[in-house]
Every structure is written in C-alpha cells, then in structure tokens.
Amino acid sequence: MNRAGGKTAAREGTRSLVLGGPGRNRGNAALSAPHRQMTTERIIGIDLGTTNSLVAYMENDRPVVIPGEDGLNLVPSVVALDEHDQIIVGNRARKYLIETPERAIYSVKRLMGRGVEDIQDELKLFPFRLADDLAPGEVLRIKLGNKTYTPPEISAFILRQLKRNAERYFGAPVSRAVITVPAYFNDAQRQATKDAGRIAGLEVLRLVNEPTAASLAYGLDKRETATVAVYDLGGGTFDISILKLHEGIFEVIATNGDTHLGGDDIDNLLIAVALDDIQGDLGMDVRRSAETVQTIRKAVIEAKVALSSQDETVLDIDLPDGKGYRRRITRQQYEQLISPVIDRTVGPVRQAMKDAGLIPAQIDEAVLVGGSTRIPLVHKLVENQFERTPHAELNPDEVVALGAAVQANILGGGSEATKEMLLLDVTPLSLGIESLGGGVVKIIHRNSTIPESATEHFTTGVEGQTSVAIHVVQGERELAQDCRSLARFDLKGIPPMPAGLPRIEVKFLLDANGILHVTAREARSGKEAEIEVQPSYGLTDEQVESMILESFDYAEEDFQKRQVIEARNEADAILAALQKGRKDPAWQQLTVRERDDVDKLENALKAVVPHDDYRAIRSAIDALNQATMHLAELMMDSAVGTVLKGKTLETADVGRGPASPHPIAKAEIQN
Amino acid sequence: MATNENPDKSGVLIDAPSGTATAQCWSCGAMRGAHYCQECGKVQPPAPVDYFAFFGLPYKLNLDTALLERDFYALSRRLHPDINARAHSREQEWSLEKTSQLNDAYRTLKDPVSRTEYLLRLQGVQFEEQSKAATEEARRSGTAKKQAVPSDLLEEVFELNMRLEEARLNKKTGEDDPSLEQDLRNARQNLVGKQNDMVSALQSSWNQWDTLVDRAASGTRIGDEDRDAAINRMLSIVNRRNYLRNLLREIDEVLER
Numbered sequence: 025m026n027r028a029g030g031k032t033a034a035r036e037g038t039r040s041l042v043l044g045g046p047g048r049n050r051g052n053a054a055l056s057a058p059h060r061q062m063t064t065e066r067i068i069g070i071d072l073g074t075t076n077s078l079v080a081y082m083e084n085d086r087p088v089v090i091p092g093e094d095g096l097n098l099v100p101s102v103v104a105l106d107e108h109d110q111i112i113v114g115n116r117a118r119k120y121l122i123e124t125p126e127r128a129i130y131s132v133k134r135l136m137g138r139g140v141e142d143i144q145d146e147l148k149l150f151p152f153r154l155a156d157d158l159a160p161g162e163v164l165r166i167k168l169g170n171k172t173y174t175p176p177e178i179s180a181f182i183l184r185q186l187k188r189n190a191e192r193y194f195g196a197p198v199s200r201a202v203i204t205v206p207a208y209f210n211d212a213q214r215q216a217t218k219d220a221g222r223i224a225g226l227e228v229l230r231l232v233n234e235p236t237a238a239s240l241a242y243g244l245d246k247r248e249t250a251t252v253a254v255y256d257l258g259g260g261t262f263d264i265s266i267l268k269l270h271e272g273i274f275e276v277i278a279t280n281g282d283t284h285l286g287g288d289d290i291d292n293l294l295i296a297v298a299l300d301d302i303q304g305d306l307g308m309d310v311r312r313s314a315e316t317v318q319t320i321r322k323a324v325i326e327a328k329v330a331l332s333s334q335d336e337t338v339l340d341i342d343l344p345d346g347k348g349y350r351r352r353i354t355r356q357q358y359e360q361l362i363s364p365v366i367d368r369t370v371g372p373v374r375q376a377m378k379d380a381g382l383i384p385a386q387i388d389e390a391v392l393v394g395g396s397t398r399i400p401l402v403h404k405l406v407e408n409q410f411e412r413t414p415h416a417e418l419n420p421d422e423v424v425a426l427g428a429a430v431q432a433n434i435l436g437g438g439s440e441a442t443k444e445m446l447l448l449d450v451t452p453l454s455l456g457i458e459s460l461g462g463g464v465v466k467i468i469h470r471n472s473t474i475p476e477s478a479t480e481h482f483t484t485g486v487e488g489q490t491s492v493a494i495h496v497v498q499g500e501r502e503l504a505q506d507c508r509s510l511a512r513f514d515l516k517g518i519p520p521m522p523a524g525l526p527r528i529e530v531k532f533l534l535d536a537n538g539i540l541h542v543t544a545r546e547a548r549s550g551k552e553a554e555i556e557v558q559p560s561y562g563l564t565d566e567q568v569e570s571m572i573l574e575s576f577d578y579a580e581e582d583f584q585k586r587q588v589i590e591a592r593n594e595a596d597a598i599l600a601a602l603q604k605g606r607k608d609p610a611w612q613q614l615t616v617r618e619r620d621d622v623d624k625l626e627n628a629l630k631a632v633v634p635h636d637d638y639r640a641i642r643s644a645i646d647a648l649n650q651a652t653m654h655l656a657e658l659m660m661d662s663a664v665g666t667v668l669k670g671k672t673l674e675t676a677d678v679g680r681g682p683a684s685p686h687p688i689a690k691a692e693i694q695n
Numbered sequence: 696m697a698t699n700e701n702p703d704k705s706g707v708l709i710d711a712p713s714g715t716a717t718a719q720c721w722s723c724g725a726m727r728g729a730h731y732c733q734e735c736g737k738v739q740p741p742a743p744v745d746y747f748a749f750f751g752l753p754y755k756l757n758l759d760t761a762l763l764e765r766d767f768y769a770l771s772r773r774l775h776p777d778i779n780a781r782a783h784s785r786e787q788e789w790s791l792e793k794t795s796q797l798n799d800a801y802r803t804l805k806d807p808v809s810r811t812e813y814l815l816r817l818q819g820v821q822f823e824e825q826s827k828a829a830t831e832e833a834r835r836s837g838t839a840k841k842q843a844v845p846s847d848l849l850e851e852v853f854e855l856n857m858r859l860e861e862a863r864l865n866k867k868t869g870e871d872d873p874s875l876e877q878d879l880r881n882a883r884q885n886l887v888g889k890q891n892d893m894v895s896a897l898q899s900s901w902n903q904w905d906t907l908v909d910r911a912a913s914g915t916r917i918g919d920e921d922r923d924a925a926i927n928r929m930l931s932i933v934n935r936r937n938y939l940r941n942l943l944r945e946i947d948e949v950l951e952r
Contacts (some may be wrong), residue, residue, distance in 0.1 A: 446775055
C-alpha cells in the first residue's frame with residue numbers, strides 16, 4: 025500500500041493499481057494506523073496564504089503538514105466554478121484560471137477586510153470582477169460566473185478544503201483550528217479571516233501572526249535566549265517581526281509590514297513588460313483578453329521561478345491567432361526590474377528596528393519566510409539589512425503552517441515538546457479615537473503586548489443626550505481621515521442628564537487575536553451601556569450566520585456520509601483500472617492463484633459498495649489493492665519500458681514526488 | 696484606592712501582594728495568592744490594583760528590571776489566555792483581563808520615565824497636558840498651548856521656535872535653506888545632550904524618594920514637606936524631559952528624520 029505525498033517520500037517498490045499521480049492519499053489511515061483514531065478531536069493549524077494554503081498538526085513532538093487528496097502539501101489559494109456550477113479549490117481550479125477566467129479567482133486574501141474605495145488600485149492590476157449591484161458601503165462581492173461571493177466566503181471554500189483534507193487524514197471530524205494572518209493585518213482584515221473560518225465550519229481558537237508562527241516552528245528545539253528577526257515575504261503580504269526568545273517564551277518586541285506587497289507585485293511587473301513588448305513587437309493589444317493575460321501570467325511565474333536558480337530564462341508564450349512571443353530574460357535584467365518592489369521592504373524593516381530600539385548587530389538570527397524569499401535578490405537584501413546570513417533551513421512555504429500547528433498544540437493543552445512554550449504577541453497598529461476637530465487620540469500604542477486594554481471616559485455635550493457616538497480608528501497618522509476606520513460605536517441608553525454630567529466609562533480591549541472588543545458603562549448609575557457596532561468593513565453577525573446556513577450542504581458536510589461517498593469514488597476508480605488491467609498483457613503473467621485472488625476480491629468489493637458501511641468498503645479496497653500490486657508493477661514496468669527507451673528513471677522524472685523547490689511549478693506537474 | 700468587588704462572597708478580594716493572602720481559592724479552597732492559586736494553579740478573579748501591587752513591589756522607584764522581566768514571564772505563563780484556553784469561559788474572561796492588566800503594569804514599570812510618571816499619578820499629581828495631541832490641537836486652533844517652559848531654556852526655546860516656524864514656511868513654499876537646517880540640527884544635538892543629563896538627575900530624585908519610603912516602612916512618620924519636596928523634584932524632571940521630547944519631535948518632523 026502506497027501512501028505517498030507530504031513529508032513521507034513516495035516509497036519505491038510499491039505501486040498502486042490506480043495509476044496517475046504519485047499515489048492518492050488514503051483515508052485508510054484509520055485501518056493501517058490505529059493510533060490515529062482519536063477520541064479527543066485534534067486542533068489543526070492553517071496557513072491561509074495569498075498564493076498557497078496549508079494545513080498541519082502536531083504529531084507527537086513534530087508538526088507535520090497534511091497533504092491533499094493529490095498527495096501535495098500546498099493547496100493553491102485558487103477557487104473556481106466548474107461547468108456544473110460546483111466549487112473547485114486548489115490545483116484542480118488552476119486550469120479554470122486560463123480556460124474560463126471569469127469563473128475563477130486567485131489572491132482573494134488581498135480583498136479581505138477591505139472596501140470598494142480601498143481596492144481601486146488592486147482592480148487595475150488583478151482581474152477581480154465586482155458584483156454589478158454593489159451598493160456603496162456594502163461588503164465587497166466578487167463575481168464568479170453568474171454567482172457572487174464575499175471574500176470571506178471565497179476564503180471559506182479554501183478553508184473547507186483544508187478541513188476535509190485533515191478529516192480524511194485523521195479519519196475523524198475536525199472542528200477547531202488556529203489560522204495565521206499577516207502580522208500587519210488590521211482589525212477588519214482579522215475579523216474577515218475569523219468570519220471565513222466560521223463559514224467553513226471551524227471554530228477559530230486563535231489567529232496567530234505569520235512571522236510569530238514561523239518563529240515557533242524554528243524555535244521548537246531551542247531553549248536559549250536569542251533576538252530573532254523574521255522577514256516574511258509571501259505572495260501578497262510583507263511582515264517584519266523582531267522577537268525575543270527566552271526559555272520557550274516568544275515575545276514580539278516590534279512588528280511592521282505592508283499588507284499589499286508580495287510576489288504578486290513582481291508577477292504584475294513582468295506581465296506589464298510582456299504586454300508592452302507584445303504590443304510593440306507584434307502590434308497586438310492583448311490586455312482585454314483575460315485568457316491571454318492569464319496565459320502570460322502562468323509563463324511569467326514559471327520564468328520568475330527559473331530565475332531563482334538560473335542566470336537566464338526564456339519567456340515562451342503562445343498567443344491567439346497562432347502567433348508566439350519569445351523573450352530572453354537575464355537575471356540581471358530581472359533584478360533591475362524588480363528591485364523597486366523589493367526595496368519597499370526596507371522602510372518597514374528600519375521602522376521595526378527603530379521601534380525595537382535595536383541595531384543589526386544586536387540581532388542574533390534572521391529568518392526567511394514565504395515563497396518570495398527564494399529570490400536571490402531578497403536574500404541579499406536581508407543579508408545586508410541584518411548584517412548576517414539568514415536562516416532558511418525550514419521550507420519557507422510550510423514553516424508558517426507548521427508554527428500554526430505548534431500553537432494549536434499549545435492551545436489544546438500542550439505536550440512534552442511544547443509545555444514550556446508561550447507566545448506573547450503585539451498589536452501592529454495604534455488604536456485611537458477620533459476627537460472633535462478630526463484629530464486622533466491614541467489610546468493603545470502600536471507594538472503593545474496583547475491582550476491589552478484601555479479605559480476612556482466620555483460625557484455628553486447636550487442636555488438630555490442619551491447616546492454618544494465614538495469613531496475608532498487604527499493607524500499612526502494624526503488625522504482620523506488618514507487612519508483606517510475600524511468602527512463607529514453608538515453608546516445608547518444613557519440616562520438623560522444635564523450636559524457634561526454623565527460619566528461614561530468605555531473599555532477598549534484588544535484580545536489575544538488582536539481584535540477589538542468594546543464594553544461601556546455609565547459610571548454614576550453603574551448601568552451597562554448598550555453598544556451598537558457598525559464595522560466599517562465587515563460582515564455583521566447576522567450576515568455570517570446566514571452564510572453559514574447557506575453553505576451548509578448536509579449530505580456533504582456530514583462527515584460519515586462524505587467518507588462513504590469518497591470511498592465509493594475510490595472503489596469505482598480501482599474497479600475501472602482493473603478492467604483495463606485484465607486486457608493488458610501483464611495479466612497473463614500472473615499465476616492462476618493470483619488471478620483467482622483478484623477475481624474473488626473484486627467481487628467482494630462490488631458486493632459491498634452499494635451499502636453504507638464505510639469500513640467494509642475501505643477494507644475491500646485495501647485488500648484488492650494488495651492483491652493487484654504485482655499486476656500494477658508489471659504494467660508499470662512495461663509502460664516505462666515502452667515510453668522511455670534508454671533513459672534512466674532519474675532523467676525521465678518518473679516518480680518525482682512533491683519535493684520540487686517551487687510551489688507553482690509543483691502544482692503545474694499535477695495538472 | 697482600590698474598591699473591592701467580591702463575586703463569590705467567600706472572602707475579601709485582596710489587592711495586596713501574595714504574601715498577605717487572606718482569601719480562599721474559588722476552585723480548591725486553599726489559601727490563594729493574588730493572581731493564581733498557589734495550590735491548584737487556577738486563575739483568580741481580577742481586582743483593581745495598582746501596578747506596583749500587581750507585581751508585589753514596594754512603592755520605590757529603583758527597580759530590578761531583570762527581576763521584573765522574570766516575574767512578567769512567570770506570571771504570563773500562568774495567566775495568559777493561551778494557557779487557559781481549555782478553562783471554563785468565566786476563567787477565560789478572568790485570564791484575558793488579568794493578562795491585559797499584567798501587560799499594562801509591565802510596560803509602565805519597565806520604562807524609567809513612565810514608572811516615575813505613574814508613581815506621581817498615584818500620589819495625586821495631575822499632569823499638565825504635554826501630549827503631542829495637545830500640541831497639534833493648539834496649533835490648529837491657534838490658541839496657546841498650556842505648557843510651562845523650563846525657565847533656563849526660555850531664550851533657547853524662543854529662538855528655536857522662530858527657526859521652526861521659518862523652516863515650516865520653507866517646506867510649504869518648497870524652499871531650501873541649508874544653514875537653517877544646520878542650525879536646527881545643532882539645536883537638536885544640544886537638546887539630546889540635555890536629555891541625557893537628566894538621566895542622572897532622575898536617578899538621584901529616585902534615591903530621595905526611596906529613602907522616604909524606607910523610613911516610612913520602619914515606622915518613622917514622614918512630614919508633608921519632605922514628601923512634597925521629593926515629589927516636586929521628580930515632577931520637574933519629568934516635565935522637563937517631556938518638554939524636551941516634544942521639542943525634539945517637532946524638530947524631527949521638520950527635518951523629516
């Protein structure tokens with residue numbers, strides 16, 4: 025039995041009858057690994073990334089990434105609507121980006137917690153299609169085909185896929201998770217992420233900042249004291265965090281970043297160059313053709329990846345009307361083009377160091393996180409900024425998810441490996457209240473350790489006034505209009521009194537997720553004031569509730585039923601493959617005994633499939649798989665022999681597992 | 696100072712360091728410390744305590760910051776919401792509130808100036824509005840800001856303010872005046888020097904205060920004049936330091952550092 029993919033390499037010498045791909049991940053972990061039958065439900069750690077998402081958990085003393093059905097660890101953050109209006113997520117959705125781009129979406133993280141006015145620049149660079157009937161002040165909705173979804177709903181599709189992957193792996197339901205967010209995410213962006221979790225059927229126990237999570241994964245074995253800088257450049261966001269590690273305590277001293285800076289921006293630069301070239305050289309303006317732009321994007325990403333290890337590459341794009349575009353790019357040209365983007369990380373790094381009160385010599389270790397840190401120019405920049413060689417031993421694509429799994433373990437009560445560990449994180453942005461005249465009074469300063477609270481007192485300006493309006497903002501600017509509007513609160517139910525007499529005590533609490541909670545009371549009467557919150561960019565509780573209900577497909581969500589459906593699909597696949605196998609000359613090479621066994625087990629499987637007994641179907645599949653292993657090997661050998669003629673296995677790239685260095689390239693292989 | 700609230704009615708909620716615990720743990724009944732039960736480890740309900748009492752420290756300004764950090768970490772390990780994630784929701788609320796108290800207390804006591812300001816506030820001192828917000832508000836509304844200029848700096852500040860106004864005007868019209876900028880840089884250097892001089896002044900004012908605390912602890916009655924003298928000395932240093940800090944901010948803004 026071959027359980028390939030993920031951290032365990034595809035085992036040589038065993039082949040599955042169901043050919044194609046490195047071997048499907050099995051839910052039969054329940055049979056072959058009885059220790060996975062857990063009575064206490066596991067908490068999973070999720071990296072919900074701009075480009076790729078992952079799910080991980082703590083297995084004994086090590087965090088481990090859970091692969092998808094295709095055996096791969098990375099799930100591209102791509103969502104599409106297929107021909108039957110079914111939602112497709114991940115690798116399978118990528119082809120829709122090129123074939124039917126109006127029915128697919130990528131990098132939805134860039135839209136989380138933002139309003140229509142915020143994303144005008146984004147709309148110029150990304151093919152996001154807004155719903156036609158969007159009212160001002162309404163939460164964003166994106167068109168996929170003829171349906172519309174809010175960004176949290178789209179993220180929820182991705183989260184649901186990860187949840188399923190975990191449930192399949194454990195053979196048990198999962199309902200609680202730790203999800204990571206960029207450290208520089210504001211309140212609205214965090215709330216949107218939590219909403220996405222709820223819509224996906226997950227109780228989000230904690231939102232963890234991505235650089236902090238990465239440091240957890242790195243610091244798992246370390247018990248000494250060290251000052252660490254984590255430089256996290258992903259697909260769409262950049263974070264820099266400075267931490268102090270001390271005997272298992274991970275204390276963030278300062279953090280800074282840019283929530284709209286990442287690999288996507290590099291891709292867009294290259295796409296713009298290609299579009300200009302094509303227009304100049306070939307006289308074709310292909311900007312309006314979404315399919316062509318997506319084809320260009322795919323090629324540009326491949327080139328970007330190649331230039332991380334090669335000194336030059338060729339952009340080779342097939343255009344409509346049989347035309348083609350070929351262009352050689354050297355690493356030098358590439359670096360010249362992208363250095364303005366990379367240089368945008370310098371400002372936040374300097375500010376974080378200043379806030380921490382440190383100079384580079386005082387940093388003990390620098391750590392690289394995020395796929396974009398594979399770019400040699402980024403490596404050089406980090407080396408210059410911190411005056412030392414940065415660490416990159418852990419896979420920069422996986423380290424955040426691994427850290428989330430460690431935190432999930434801590435929240436679940438901890439284990440031998442994590443019992444001394446504790447995260448002390450900070451809020452990245454100052455919290456303030458708009459004052460008369462439009463200025464901001466800061467009540468919680470950036471880089472304050474959370475949880476953190478501040479109490480402010482308000483009073484009325486008019487006789488008999490029964491409510492007070494408060495506008496809360498996040499940011500460092502002096503004027504409220506230059507900061508990020510978080511919410512407007514109406515404190516109601518104030519007993520009517522002369523102006524200036526009521527003493528309303530408002531407590532602003534930033535919880536451990538960095539999300540704001542407000543309580544208020546009128547100090548004289550001791551009465552709790554009623555608070556009506558208008559989030560500036562977000563879904564109300566009612567909206568989230570109705571989305572949860574809408575998305576709940578009973579047959580699918582019911583874990584047991586889903587297991588049976590998936591097992592049946594697998595049974596169909598193996599029976600179909602066996603049909604083919606019988607016609608293959610290899611069938612004749614089996615002994616009579618072997619063929620008898622296969623016949624018997626095939627019938628046994630067919631008998632059990634119509635029933636709802638998941639275990640029975642599962643064991644029948646496994647038995648048949650076992651019995652057909654020899655046949656599969658014979659068929660594989662002859663197929664390999666025919667196709668390869670003289671090449672060795674290595675050069676033919678056969679059996680290459682998910683160990684290739686670039687996430688995008690990896691996804692391509694599996695198409 | 697602190698009002699006692701008693702949700703479980705089984706004893707008086709204390710607001711003093713754990714050494715003088717008189718109340719019982721709501722969970723196991725053992726005698727409890729202020730923050731968590733020494734016996735069973737459960738988080739105790741929050742109480743409105745001042746930051747010194749929170750850490751079980753006397754009201755002295757000289758403070759072992761390494762020890763403070765150790766206590767901060769030790770208390771975080773017990774009180775933090777992550778560690779209490781599987782507790783009952785009531786305990787989780789307590790842990791959330793206690794940890795934010797802890798974080799506030801640590802941040803305030805860790806820094807020498809905020810520690811001093813905090814103690815002065817506990818002693819009833821009302822601070823003049825020195826904040827940057829007030830500066831902005833004053834500038835915008837054109838009214839004079841309420842701020843006492845340290846007397847020995849009057850002339851210097853007068854000159855500096857003129858230069859700052861000139862520089863701001865230049866910025867608006869886009870003019871460059873390198874010699875003016877150099878003047879401002881020199882002034883900045885000067886002020887930073889003055890700020891550094893204050894560090895030792897602050898230290899000796901602390902010693903003055905701490906001596907009074909020690910004498911009071913040993914039973915001596917401290918006269919108002921002695922107390923007020925120590926307080927006023929610290930207050931004038933803190934005010935001066937804040938004034939300098941605001942000036943430096945204004946210079947930095949104009950020089951765009």
